[in-house]
Amino acid sequence: xxxxxxxxxxxxxxxxxxxxxxxxxxxxxxxxxxxxxxxxxxxxxxxxxxxxxxxxxxxxxxxxxxxxxxxxxxxxxxxxxxxxxxxxxxxxxxxxxxxxxxxxxxxxxxxxxxxxxxxxxxxxxxxxxxxxxxxxxxxxxxxxxxxxxxxxxxxxxxxxxxxxxxxxxxxxxxxxxxxxxxxxxxxxxxxxxxxxxxxxxxxxxxxxxxxxxxxxxxxxxxxxxxxxxxxxxxxxxxxxxxxxxxxxxxxxxxxxxxxxxxxxxxxxxxxxxxxxxxxxxxxxxxxxxxxxxxxxxxxxxxxxxxxxxxxxxxxxxxxxxxxxxxxxxxxxxxxxxxxxxxxxxxxxxxxxxxxxxxxxxxxxxxxxxxxxxxxxxxxxxxxxxxxxxxxxxxxxxxxxxxxxxxxxxxxxxxxxxxxxxxxxxxxxxxxxxxxxxxxxxxxxxxxxxxxxxxxxxxxxxxxxxxxxxxxxxxxxxxxxx
Numbered sequence: 001x002x003x004x005x006x007x008x009x010x011x012x013x014x015x016x017x018x019x020x021x022x023x024x025x026x027x028x029x030x031x032x033x034x035x036x037x038x039x040x041x042x043x044x045x046x047x048x049x050x051x052x053x054x055x056x057x058x059x060x061x062x063x064x065x066x067x068x069x070x071x072x073x074x075x076x077x078x079x080x081x082x083x084x085x086x087x088x089x090x091x092x093x094x095x096x097x098x099x100x101x102x103x104x105x106x107x108x109x110x111x112x113x114x115x116x117x118x119x120x121x122x123x124x125x126x127x128x129x130x131x132x133x134x135x136x137x138x139x140x141x142x143x144x145x146x147x148x149x150x151x152x153x154x155x156x157x158x159x160x161x162x163x164x165x166x167x168x169x170x171x172x173x174x175x176x177x178x179x180x181x182x183x184x185x186x187x188x189x190x191x192x193x194x195x196x197x198x199x200x201x202x203x204x205x206x207x208x209x210x211x212x213x214x215x216x217x218x219x220x221x222x223x224x225x226x227x228x229x230x231x232x233x234x235x236x237x238x239x240x241x242x243x244x245x246x247x248x249x250x251x252x253x254x255x256x257x258x259x260x261x262x263x264x265x266x267x268x269x270x271x272x273x274x275x276x277x278x279x280x281x282x283x284x285x286x287x288x289x290x291x292x293x294x295x296x297x298x299x300x301x302x303x304x305x306x307x308x309x310x311x312x313x314x315x316x317x318x319x320x321x322x323x324x325x326x327x328x329x330x331x332x333x334x335x336x337x338x339x340x341x342x343x344x345x346x347x348x349x350x351x352x353x354x355x356x357x358x359x360x361x362x363x364x365x366x367x368x369x370x371x372x373x374x375x376x377x378x379x380x381x382x383x384x385x386x387x388x389x390x391x392x393x394x395x396x397x398x399x400x401x402x403x404x405x406x407x408x409x410x411x412x413x414x415x416x417x418x419x420x421x422x423x424x425x426x427x428x429x430x431x432x433x434x435x436x437x438x439x440x441x442x443x444x445x446x447x448x449x450x451x452x453x454x455x456x457x458x459x460x461x462x463x464x465x466x467x468x469x470x471x472x473x474x475x476x477x478x479x480x481x
């Protein structure tokens with residue numbers, strides 16, 4: 001075994017010597033000619049293909065046995081005779097004049113370079129080497145790669161997933177993917193044949209797998225199986241390809257597929273999903289280009305439709321809901337669970353109400369700006385104690401399991417506590433939905449139904465957006481018609 005460094009040699013019009021006239025010499029000569037080298041072969045006899053090349057003037061044939069000094073004037077030498085002693089003599093002679101030599105027999109380990117098993121597909125070349133351990137294994141690996149390249153169809157942009165427009169939050173929760181589950185599924189998707197790059201968009205409203213992949217049915221079926229969408233009926237999920245996929249992503253990022261029409265949080269959530277995919281190695285230049293285009297067209301759409309929208313974010317909606325249904329004043333004690341974008345937004349809005357605030361964090365204590373009505377900070381493991389004297393609990397945590405469990409019920413029993421659950425999956429154990437004992441629970445669907453924005457017409461907004469998307473859709477290197 002020899003440790004080697006792969007190189008791509010530039011051989012245009014440069015002289016190379018091949019000693020030998022058999023099949024090995026034929027293969028080396030063919031490769032060298034394809035690289036543009038000026039090839040001379042030295043041998044008394046040669047196979048028919050080499051004879052034909054010499055007759056056509058494509059190679060120089062010195063029709064005799066090798067002699068010492070033949071290496072001079074060449075930049076590379078290939079010792080390809082069927083005599084190991086002659087090959088060794090060729091190697092030693094080349095060394096004397098400092099010309100790199102490759103031996104095509106057991107002398108290879110003492111030579112200067114080897115030629116890996118290589119295939120070409122257009123401008124793409126792929127070389128495989130086992131550093132001399134197993135040439136047959138290298139050839140087999142090359143053939144397997146060749147089969148993959150031959151089967152590979154041009155990638156298309158594909159989006160599959162589900163959202164609150166198709167599934168209510170209680171049915172949608174099992175399909176949401178907290179960070180650990182996204183990492184697990186991501187590792188599996190990277191091994192799906194035909195998938196080049198991808199990212200996963202997981203928000204309280206939707207779960208989407210966005211891939212650059214072959215659009216063949218088998219690939220899509222496997223992606224559905226890995227994501228669990230194969231358990232959904234056709235009217236509970238969506239599948240978009242090409243232009244339709246791009247249009248869908250712009251609509252989503254512009255907030256036009258949200259229950260709260262035009263909401264802005266989704267822009268940051270899409271950017272976070274793209275960053276996560278790149279950091280995990282799921283996404284590269286293809287997804288990066290599409291992400292850039294997505295944000296550019298989204299900005300144009302938002303600018304065009306902003307006059308038709310009265311934008312509200314879910315944290316703002318939640319605080320308005322609490323003002324109506326829970327009462328927010330100096331006598332009200334509110335516990336906010338979660339320090340993400342929604343939890344932080346809720347805290348900022350609640351500060352202005354004068355309510356007493358407690359803010360529960362999981363791993364990192366949030367930084368607070370100077371100002372009045374700063375919340376009391378507690379760690380998540382103090383949650384049970386904090387529940388004993390609150391009137392309202394607003395929870396927005398990315399967690400696979402409820403953070404307020406049924407076992408905590410004694411802390412809130414018979415005290416008229418209002419839970420607002422903004423988590424998907426649920427943060428508040430569904431046990432409390434019908435428990436009674438003074439506890440009331442409102443989830444995302446309840447808030448959106450309560451707030452349902454009636455501004456302009458959705459059809460007018462989407463038609464204006466679609467016209468911009470169609471105008472901006474241009475042919476490009478990664479995803480286009």
